[in-house]
Amino acid sequence: MFELIERLQHNTLQVSLPGFQPELAICATIVLLLLGRMLPFTRWIDTLWIALGGTLVALYLARPWQHLAVGTDVAATPLFDGMLQLDTFTIYFRGVLLLFVALFLIFSRLSGIPDREDAVDIYALVLGSTLGMMLMASANHLFVVFMGIEMASVPSYALAGVLKGRRISSEAALKYAIFGAGTAGVMLYGISLLAGALGTLHLPTMVNQLADMPEAEFAMRQTVLLSGGLMLMVGLAFKLSAVPFHFWCPDVFEGAPAEVDAFLSVASKAAALALLVRVAIGFGHVPTSSVAAVDRPTSAVVRTVAFAAQPAVDAPVAAKAADDKAETPATVPVPLAKSRRFMVGLISLLAAVTATFGNLAAYSQTNLKRLLAYSTIAHAGYMMMPVAAALAVVGRDPELARESISAICFYIGTYLFMNLGAFAVVAFVRNETRSEEIRDYAGMIRRSPGLVVCFGIILVSLLGLPPMSGFAAKLLVFKSLVTDPQLYTLLIIGGLNTVLSLVYYLRVVKVMTIDAEPQDRVLPSFSMLTPGGVFITLMTIPVAGLGIWWDPLNVLAQQAVRQLFS
């Protein structure tokens, strides 16, 4: 018994908490922001600096530049007895999220959404949501998957309704909250079914159980596993805004301020994708390293201690032979092969439908935020494709699978700048014209050429034309689909979709450049030398630059995936 406590203490203090530092820094910042209100001096300090400082401290503690450098060899460690997984993938997504939040805080200050009264609330909600997203990126246990999604979602519901007096804002928040709560409930029920069928919630242990399950046993549990898996995907699809769980996305994006949209479209999506990758690997790949076998979850140990009288029957959890590299169709256990096939099919289908629907629905939009919402949905579809590709080839060649996942990492890296830039333009133009309708952008190039050039670059990049970074990202995604014949359909759908999206992105460019200025009013002139203009320029430079010189980000993405599928 004492041995157990000692082990727990050592594990928590020496291993888990040091690896959890960035999250702890964010927690401390939230507490500081909330308690800071009680102290008199905070009236003179801008709370932005507390939030920004906390984020930068967290980014420093995460040290992505150190852990993702080529040649460093950080070991993948399970934290808190396998609840979280700390590897380069976690570190990459942490870095992306924290960098984004830092940029977002600056952007929201420049565009003026958090006023003096609300600023603390908004910052606390944003950081709280970020904490959940960081958990999502490192989840290694289905319970953390659920907690992470909830911790990321609940503050987002409140963020969507941050403009209290506006009718559409309150409607957006209501739709988001009700839809989110419903899908989370369904997902939790699915998780409970999976837990019942596999006897654990720890992802690597689950896949071990699945691989070792006798075929008769599997046939008995197949229906439960199938429905549990589908229900789990409901929650993930909601976070990814994948069709058919995308309804909230355009409504929330139209009703919420553009700043909140930027946060939801980048951070939330990045975290959801990381989570999808974690779950997909969790159910499709048996880890060969010590991750699953040596460090079994405490609860399993507690159970063995508490019921020492009974023979420890949960032996199949223990180490599986390291024969993964030479996996041939004959050696893959039937349940594992079926689980993979199921997920490849489901994710491909979701990705294809999501990309196509997002692009088709974007055509008829007149509100720019709504158009960008559908564009976000379509991009979620593209970004899901490599997950299917990775699962399709993982049995044959883990290296190819890693390559596919690195395409997602690269995509997210470029997507961050594209969408933050696009929503920054929407927010700054809204501040000038009080409008987010596309027709009010007509002829803007005559008064604000710099802004239109930047926005044009961002839109062309979202579309995926060379030489912008969006092209490089799409190229990597499509490259990952060439690896397996069963993915060719997906590749064709992806290609067609890119052509489809051409029309509505370029329509916005056309309205801004070719259409005549409205007669009845004077368009604002937006100078690129204002802080807002500088911010937009700073977002546009990586959008264009990463398309020409994409090696650095690609190397980072390669480093991010090197510990997956091992």
Added chain:
Amino acid sequence: MGILSQPIGASHMMVVGAVMFVAGVVCMATKRNALGVLMGVELVLNGANINFVALGSDLLRGDTPYRLGLEGQFVSLFVIVLAAAEAAVALAITLNFYNNHATVDVDRADELKG
């Protein structure tokens, strides 16, 4: 006679959980009052909770290699807390909606569409 003639085990509890889940989903799908929908969500969450508690109980599960153990109990404890937090936020948002629209009918939330 199948499940009816057996001593009470995890599967009986899971039947209760499944009934609660279905009731919750039906409630979410049919209620037009936002508060009713939120009650449906609570039913679904608690249906899952019953599953977790039942699957985690060694008494109910008996001797099977697929025992969930303590994990089941701690998940359900966390979910109870989380459901309370979620309800608090959702109710605040509903109140905000009421302040702007003077109704909590979800069908009246129809200004955003397309």
